[in-house]
Amino acid sequence: MFKKITIIGLGLMGGSLAAACRKKFPGARITGISRSHEALALAKKKKWVHEATREVLFGAHGADLIILCTPVDTFLPYLKEIDKVCAKGALVIDVGSVKASVLKQVNARDWKNFSFVGCHPMVGSHRRGIQAVNAELYENGLVLMTRDRKTCSRAFKTAKKFWSRFSSKILELTPETHDRLVGEVSHLPHAIAACLMRTVSVSALKVASTGFRDTTRIAAASSSIWQPIFTANRKVMLSAITRFEKNLRIFKKLLHSRDFRKLAFFLDQSRKKREAL
Secondary structure, three states, X not given: OOOEEEEEOOOHHHHHHHHHHHHHOOOOEEEEEOOOHHHHHHHHHOOOOXXXXXXXXXXXXXXXXXXXXXXXXXXXXXXXXXXXXXXXXXXXXXXXXXXXXXXXXXXXXXXXXXXXXXXXEOOOOOOOOXXXXXXXXXXXXXXXXXXXXXXXXXXXXXXXXXXXXXXXXXXXXXXXXXXXXXXXXXXXXXHHHHHHHHHOOHHHHOOOOHXXXXXXXXHHOXXXXXXXXXXXXXXXXXXXXXXXXXXXXHHHHHHHHOOHHHHHHHHHHHHXXXXXX
């Protein structure tokens, strides 16, 4: 299906995808690009990649599939380099958590050699770095694929075929719908977890157990990944936070007024919604 697959970024997402691609595409040459010497050395040692380099121009040279697994604010500089050296008609996809702003940047330019399709596999972990690589990370995970009026149909079909090697659960969305839905179920919870960690006292953390750990697990993720996501999806985040604040005020009012019957109803509504998930 592909002769050369280049993965830019060898953290949890990129490293895991490289390891998986070695199994899924045995006929392809897998190249990993990273700024981390440790990541490059381990990926080569574990045979997750055939070659490992810090140089985009070398690593992307002749590639017919390039996958961006870096923070969303780094995409444009990488695309400029990729377009110089990739194979004619190459496909570029990503695993980023924001789509509308990315597609806007991509569509503002005419690329000579590649077509871009915005993708978002809904998998991951609070763990990060090459040490957290899991070759099974993408197995049967939900993959969100986006397209707009400028998306190449052929490229979209090829990207869908690529992801179908990992999962049958593929959902097509517009970039705007993607950002709204993911903003609610992924970005908002991360913001809340971060705020919760700042709210709880150090002394209380001494008695924290599994419930607290589960609730705040995602707050352990890297700011280098999440700050660009929050910034790029700012409008959606502000809207979602406003709705969350409304529910928090309702909860506070019920507690303050000692209306315990309505408080129980509030909690039961949440429980039933969670059970239906």
